[in-house]
Amino acid sequence: MITTEPVITVKNMVKKFGTFVANDNLNFEVYKGEIFGFIGANGAGKTTAIRILCGLSTPTSGEMKVAGFDIYRQTEKIKQNIGYMSQKFSLYEDLTINENIRFFGGIYGMKIGERKARTIEMLERLELKEFANRKIGDLPLGWKQKLAFSIAILHNPRIVFLDEPTGGVDPITRRQFWNLIYEAVEKGITVFVTTHYMDEAEYCDRVSIMADGRIVALDTPEKLKKQYDAANMDEVFLKIAR
């Protein structure tokens, strides 16, 4: 259900750290219901951009709207409408799966009944029901990543931001992870994802390729492959990077 109704609008986004320019005049829109990929090498500025859109970092200049709210003045309203999964695993390892869910559901102000129903649904989907009272620190990385994603969308946000969500997990788990993403999209959640795995770029509806803080290409994977006369996104990326 991809529309052309923008849920994220970015105009002239600039972020400088001292003299270093991490985001150099970014312009793009993300449409409601799509999977929008941010592709680029390490240090290209993907994480900086995602952190600004989530309200974790202030941009140097530019106009940005997320879920219809202004990034400077309505940060807290944005936060009610987004989910975020950071590069660094950040659920509480000393709490159990249930306790983490209860806490995050609680601080998003979810109703108890709704939270309980969604918890059951989620644990069944992830086949983690019998591990509900295990501490998260004891679980394998792949499970943790899937849990982190599921908890990030527990409160049913309009947009979920995923910063390299599949870093360090095996190909099978990555595939399962992407199935979870598709299911979220079906529920109407817009997905903003950064990655440096080029096969994952193929799964996105549209990708923007970043290099040195700038967007150097932005289109659907099919059109990019055609434009650069490449068999896959890996080739596209290598041609652009060169």
Place this chain on the structure above:
Amino acid sequence: MRILFYILQKEFTQIFRNRSMLPIIFVMPLVQMLILVFAATNELRQVDLAIVDYDHSYSSRDMVAGIVGNPFFKVQKLLANSQEAEELLMRNKIDLALVIPRHFDKDLNMNKSAEVQVLVDAINGNAAQLSLSYLSSVIGSFSQKVLINPIKPEFRQTKNIVIKPSYWFNPQLNYKYYMAPGILVVLITVVGMLLGGMNLVREKELGTIEQINVTPLKKWQFIAGKLLPFLVIGLFDLAFGLLVAKLAFNIPVRGSLVLLFSLASVYLVLVLSWGLFISTISDTQQQATFVSFFSLIVFIMMSGLFTPVESMPDWAQKIDFINPLFYFVKIMRSVLLKGSNFADIFNEFAALSAFAVSMFGLAIFRYRKTS
């Protein structure tokens, strides 16, 4: 309010799941009360003393016998001359030397007054004053006619006026009564300043704070969630420490415990906010620990816990206006030892409350969800 409940539930679960937490809560009060109260004392015992008797008379021997018999003094040696005494003082073998001159007996009987010389190791001025005055009173009880002639002229004592002291609130001058309430303050200050702050910085180090910062959680809710659990632990430790002090030293509890714990809550909000403020400006636990300890030491040394505030220079006393420990040490001693009521300590309460509210506000203000 419901959201605060979820935060507190999470914080308490984590605190009690942490294996090092229970020992901290129970062992710290025990160690502080049982060791520090004994160690932090100004009471003198067993002052090492040497006596040089040039007179060898009936009077001098009589006086020396009186000193030797006093448990406060440990007479190291009876020396032949004062050079030896000076040498022993130099080598830290003795704290005090009493020199009885020739003709002591004669002077005492003929002139109705005689002089003795006292050499005092005054490196620790406080202890020197104290041992000299003990020695004076021992000699004084031997004879009102002996004039003591110490090296420092200010120490000169005259025996014309007899003062009969009446010590209020602590008639036996039991030093532990004085120290135990102060050590209790140190105890809950350490709990307050370190535990809450460390907890917040740890979330920064682990990165879990990011996941909090992308939620619509209010800043005050987050800070209150970090503060309240340790407020409870601080109050518990105060109760536990007080119980230990009562059982071990039988310290008096003359004032209202309700009043004491209410004031302790205000005080804990203040020190917890201070610790949390430090951790909002720190990135690592090392940084936060260092800054906390630095401020802790300054506050403790200036609080009047070990040394009377009145003997500090004027400017230092003015700095104490912003020292939370200064107020709370005073409150604890007044309520426990004097039985002061709310009106008696209203000024201290007002100061603490004002600081607590501003510091809590500052910690909330300085906590940034967006960097």
